[in-house]
Amino acid sequence: MPEVLLADFQVKRLEVLNEKGEADPELLPELSDAQIWRLYELMLLARIFDERAVALQREGRIGTYPPIRGQEAAQVGSAFALTKQDWLFPSFREMGAHLTLGYPIPQLLQYWGGDERSQKVPVGLNIFPFCVAVGSQIPQAAGAALAARYRRDPVAIVTYFGDGATSKGDFHEAMNLAGVFNLPLVFICQNNQWAISIPLKGQTASASLAQKAVAYGFEGVQVDGNDVFAVYRATGQAVAKARSGAGPTFIECLTYRMADHTTADDAGRYRSGEEVAFWAARDPILRLERFLERRGLWSPQKREEAAAQAAALVDAGVAEMEALPPPAATELFDEILATLTPRQAGQRKVR
Amino acid sequence: MAQLNMVQAINQALAQEMARDDRVLLLGEDVGRDGGVFRVTEGLLERFGRERVLDTPLCESGIMGAAIGMAAYGLRPVPEIQFLGFTYSAFEQLFAHAARLRSRSRGRYSCPMVVRTPYGGGIKAPELHEESTEALFCQVPGLKVVVPSGPYVAKGLLLAALRDPDPVLFLEPTRLYRLLREEVPEEEYLVELGKARVARPGSSVTVVAWGSMLERVLKAAEGYDAEVLDLLTLNPFDSEAIIASVRKTGRLVIVHEAAKTCGLGAEIAATVAEEAILHLRAPILRVTAPDVPVPLAKLIDHYLPGVQQIRTAIDDVLQY
Ligand SMILES: Cc1ncc(C[n+]2csc(CCOP(=O)(O)OP(=O)(O)O)c2C)c(N)n1
Numbered sequence: 324m325p326e327v328l329l330a331d332f333q334v335k336r337l338e339v340l341n342e343k344g345e346a347d348p349e350l351l352p353e354l355s356d357a358q359i360w361r362l363y364e365l366m367l368l369a370r371i372f373d374e375r376a377v378a379l380q381r382e383g384r385i386g387t388y389p390p391i392r393g394q395e396a397a398q399v400g401s402a403f404a405l406t407k408q409d410w411l412f413p414s415f416r417e418m419g420a421h422l423t424l425g426y427p428i429p430q431l432l433q434y435w436g437g438d439e440r441s442q443k444v445p446v447g448l449n450i451f452p453f454c455v456a457v458g459s460q461i462p463q464a465a466g467a468a469l470a471a472r473y474r475r476d477p478v479a480i481v482t483y484f485g486d487g488a489t490s491k492g493d494f495h496e497a498m499n500l501a502g503v504f505n506l507p508l509v510f511i512c513q514n515n516q517w518a519i520s521i522p523l524k525g526q527t528a529s530a531s532l533a534q535k536a537v538a539y540g541f542e543g544v545q546v547d548g549n550d551v552f553a554v555y556r557a558t559g560q561a562v563a564k565a566r567s568g569a570g571p572t573f574i575e576c577l578t579y580r581m582a583d584h585t586t587a588d589d590a591g592r593y594r595s596g597e598e599v600a601f602w603a604a605r606d607p608i609l610r611l612e613r614f615l616e617r618r619g620l621w622s623p624q625k626r627e628e629a630a631a632q633a634a635a636l637v638d639a640g641v642a643e644m645e646a647l648p649p650p651a652a653t654e655l656f657d658e659i660l661a662t663l664t665p666r667q668a669g670q671r672k673v674r
Numbered sequence: 675m676a677q678l679n680m681v682q683a684i685n686q687a688l689a690q691e692m693a694r695d696d697r698v699l700l701l702g703e704d705v706g707r708d709g710g711v712f713r714v715t716e717g718l719l720e721r722f723g724r725e726r727v728l729d730t731p732l733c734e735s736g737i738m739g740a741a742i743g744m745a746a747y748g749l750r751p752v753p754e755i756q757f758l759g760f761t762y763s764a765f766e767q768l769f770a771h772a773a774r775l776r777s778r779s780r781g782r783y784s785c786p787m788v789v790r791t792p793y794g795g796g797i798k799a800p801e802l803h804e805e806s807t808e809a810l811f812c813q814v815p816g817l818k819v820v821v822p823s824g825p826y827v828a829k830g831l832l833l834a835a836l837r838d839p840d841p842v843l844f845l846e847p848t849r850l851y852r853l854l855r856e857e858v859p860e861e862e863y864l865v866e867l868g869k870a871r872v873a874r875p876g877s878s879v880t881v882v883a884w885g886s887m888l889e890r891v892l893k894a895a896e897g898y899d900a901e902v903l904d905l906l907t908l909n910p911f912d913s914e915a916i917i918a919s920v921r922k923t924g925r926l927v928i929v930h931e932a933a934k935t936c937g938l939g940a941e942i943a944a945t946v947a948e949e950a951i952l953h954l955r956a957p958i959l960r961v962t963a964p965d966v967p968v969p970l971a972k973l974i975d976h977y978l979p980g981v982q983q984i985r986t987a988i989d990d991v992l993q994y
């Protein structure tokens with residue numbers, strides 16, 4: 324008997340903007356100059372926010388913080404394709420997505436300052452709390468997608484996670500649920516190529532993460548994660564597909580964690596300076612600047628102005644965060660249950 | 675004798691046992707190249723090689739399950755879970771398999787492994803990095819649970835755990851990792867599992883604690899004629915030592931940083947009530963965290979039992 328070919332698959336990588344700042348006109352998303360400038364402003368805001376947060380940690384003004392440096396295109400570009408009605412199930416390293424959706428800066432800083440009051444997501448945003456237990460948010464997104472479809476809501480459910488998270492059972496269980504139930508779900512993997520000290524090849528023997536979707540029966544695509552247009556384009560398509568009921572998509576944004584894992588980590592112990600320099604030269608913000616310059620939209624002075632505006636927003640956020648009174652001891656008991664148990668109530672009384 | 679902190683003492687115990695017994699190997703996230711996020715396994719990859727120090731993908735259930743397979747095959751794996759809060763996705767492997775393999779196979783297979791994991795609060799780390807849910811694990815028959823309170827006992831307990839024929843959960847109090855230095859002998863020595871240690875003799879009240887609370891209890895006990903017992907092994911815990919002490923003092927305070935309800939303090943109190951109630955001259959008091967999730971950094975000091983709360987409880991039982 325001849326063997327029968329059961330599956331034969333291709334995995335594609337989407338690139339729109341090259342490192343020189345040249346865009347493929349066929350693939351360039353339909354965005355006005357003003358929208359492209361907005362993408363640029365948001366990426367700068369993410370960068371400046373991040374630099375400030377690291378500095379605040381060093382000064383002891385907030386706690387351990389996980390930098391997003393290098394992932395601005397992958398976060399801003401994807402979140403820019405969402406609406407506030409869509410639901411977001413983030414991990415803990417997508418502050419660029421939060422900023423893009425208008426999450427208040429003081430609240431982001433307050434979270435990393437160790438204050439759980441910050442986890443009360445503002446009304447009008449459907450964002451789940453930061454998820455520290457790697458990968459555990461992903462099946463929850465599958466549940467929200469089931470619920471959204473049951474309610475006939477034309478929304479997309481989006482979950483963010485890292486390359487490391489793709490090794491967790493929760494990731495695979497959620498991918499399978501999404502495939503089996505054909506869910507309106509977009510998986511956005513921030514493949515920054517490191518999970519603390521474990522490089523991508525210590526995480527998977529697959530040639531790409533995108534191809535994992537194939538095994539679950541739906542589309543997976545890799546995009547150049549430092550190319551904001553590729554990220555935006557792929558996310559826009561996936562979100563439209565989800566909203567129209569055509570099922571899930573897995574997007575692997577191939578990017579790079581330019582900083583330490585967190586402010587408590589020292590990446591110099593496990594990766595080379597050359598590798599970091601290689602990726603620094605592929606900075607997503609530089610690339611967009613080159614594109615904008617070709618269009619006559621960018622100059623060093625315009626960058627200065629945009630950076631100053633972003634810095635002012637961040638400064639105001641820092642001031643607002645630091646003006647908050649510290650939580651009272653009784654806040655330990657806030658929102659534990661709709662009604663505290665008698666014992667909890669008693670414990671609260673003596674605080 | 676060298677003055678070591680707990681990180682160094684644990685590292686030394688692992689290195690010595692790996693040198694002595696080629697069945698011992700380490701696996702976990704970041705345990706190799708990075709030497710562990712607390713540097714507990716620093717230098718072991720370089721010394722023992724990649725076959726014995728495995729940097730795994732990010733998969734707690736996989737790590738735990740793989741360790742079970744290795745143990746049943748005849749090795750003595752030491753899986754590290756990066757923080758206690760991340761053992762939760764490995765419960766099935768730990769509870770349904772590691773703890774039961776001997777019983778499920780009627781002794782044909784066993785699971786001699788030591789699950790190492792940082793535990794406890796007070797380091798101002800993110801969510802799930804400061805859990806103290808030790809009682810959950812103590813509820814599972816077939817699993818031993820050990821908590822060192824300083825460098826000296828850490829080394830001896832770990833060596834004893836590594837030679838134990840059954841699975842041991844070895845909880846390393848993060849707040850103590852670098853807080854204390856003690857004389858730690860270079861040569862090997864064992865601290866027997868299941869035995870408490872009198873950390874400070876006394877005759878008017880017994881205070882039982884473990885892990886990072888011990889340090890606070892010893893501070894609180896200053897100026898009192900209090901006997902402080904360092905439990906060291908939480909399951910099986912040394913009820914004989916507790917009862918012997920309570921018979922002498924007639925008063926018992928139990929201190930733990932875990933939430934009160936169904937914490938290990940409840941089990942200890944019930945045991946004393948069953949076996950020594952007529953020796954008690956005051957109600958048993960527990961000083962614990964409240965029944966709320968472990969908070970983030972800004973509230974952690976309101977959550978963890980402090981020296982003053984412990985003193986108040988000691989006063990209360992003394993004045994009863
Ligand atoms: C379940 C779980 N295991 C371990 C950790 C500790 N930890 C925090 S982040 C991280 C690496 C995550 O890598 P990845 O998913 O690639 O995300 P990245 O940090 O690169 O954004 C680890 C091991 C955790 N938070 N949760």
Ligand SMILES: [Mg+2]
Pocket residue numbers: 485486487513514515516517518519
């Ligand atoms: Mg990563």
